[in-house]
Amino acid sequence: MRAVNGLEQMRAVLSAALACGINHLETAPAYGPAEGFLGEALRLLAVPRPALVITSKLLPGVPLEQGQLQLRDCLARLGVKRLDNLAVHGLNLPEHLGWALGGEGSELLRWALGEGLVGQVGFSSHGDNDLIEAALASGRFGFCSLHLHLFDPQRLPLAQAALAAGLGVLAISPADKGGRLYDPPAELVGDCQPHHPLELAYRFLLAQGISSLSLGAAAPGDLDWAKRLAGAIEPLGASERAALEQLERRAAERLGAERCGQCRACLPCPNEVPIPELLRLRNLALGHGMGAFARERYNLIGRAGHWWETLNASACQRCGDCLPRCPHGLAIPDLLADTHARLVEAPRRRLWG
Structure with a gap:
């Protein structure tokens, strides 16, 4: 494509x-x-x-x-x-x-x-x-x-059920939609050491048994990691597991008590705000320095039809319906307002449409 x-x-x-x-x-x-x-x-x-x-x-x-x-x-x-x-x-x-x-x-x-x-x-x-x-x-x-990504694994149980039933499963764009991992920020590079973020993302999915990864190459060099990892479907090694633990730990340290655990207990929102997805972008921006990716995705909201979310954090009416349901006691309306302030910018043109 x-x-x-x-x-x-x-x-x-x-x-x-x-x-x-x-x-x-x-x-x-x-x-x-x-x-x-x-x-x-x-x-x-x-x-x-x-x-x-x-x-x-x-x-x-x-x-x-x-x-x-x-x-x-x-x-x-x-x-x-x-x-x-x-x-x-x-x-x-x-x-x-x-x-x-x-x-x-x-x-x-x-x-x-x-x-x-x-x-x-x-x-x-x-x-x-x-x-x-x-x-x-x-x-x-x-x-x-x-969409099966290291930084968005919520659909992995569905993928694993499909694999167990004999279906093929392809992960959509783990390099680009998965976080622009071909151009990672310095914080993320440090968090994934001694592995490259894209290497770790590919290996994470392959080790889960995902049968095909789409790579979206625009130039031969975009396939370098595919060449290096050809046949690398074995379970994660000790250094890879340690890198994933380090990735999780550093995000938790940076986000502190404001980290969204992505449990989805806040849903449904009476105003149909996609709370977990919006706070996931905030997690990435603050937890791993992935602000460029988070802003790119945030500013596609409402501009991609049924291909992406239609409401951003400004749709929150502060009704408080989500507050008692959050097991982490997050001040969700305040975090949504902060997400909007941090990520909103002039929208960019989509690759398609």
């Missing part, structure tokens, strides 16, 4: 990926020209089709005939007769799940499988845990792509 500046960029990234043992390529029509560039690069490099696992995605909600046309266009751009994996791209709302299970989406997925155009169907989701759990429990999907 990031090698979109021209065919030569995509060709260089793809060549580097293949050289370090990567065989799973994931793209989507929604990623601008990426899918077309990928298809051209595959032809130029003459990559044998059996050597690859290819995934593409279709946005939910399209009518059956339109979805059929979109899938055929995907295949044509990629220059293949069959996708290994077809995902519902952004199963983020209950109506998206309804479309996939009982509407025209269900017909589309059944048709794609029946025609032999795809090997299996799955979904990516930026939705809440209840929605993801319902999708996994439906029995309709063979794989899922979820």
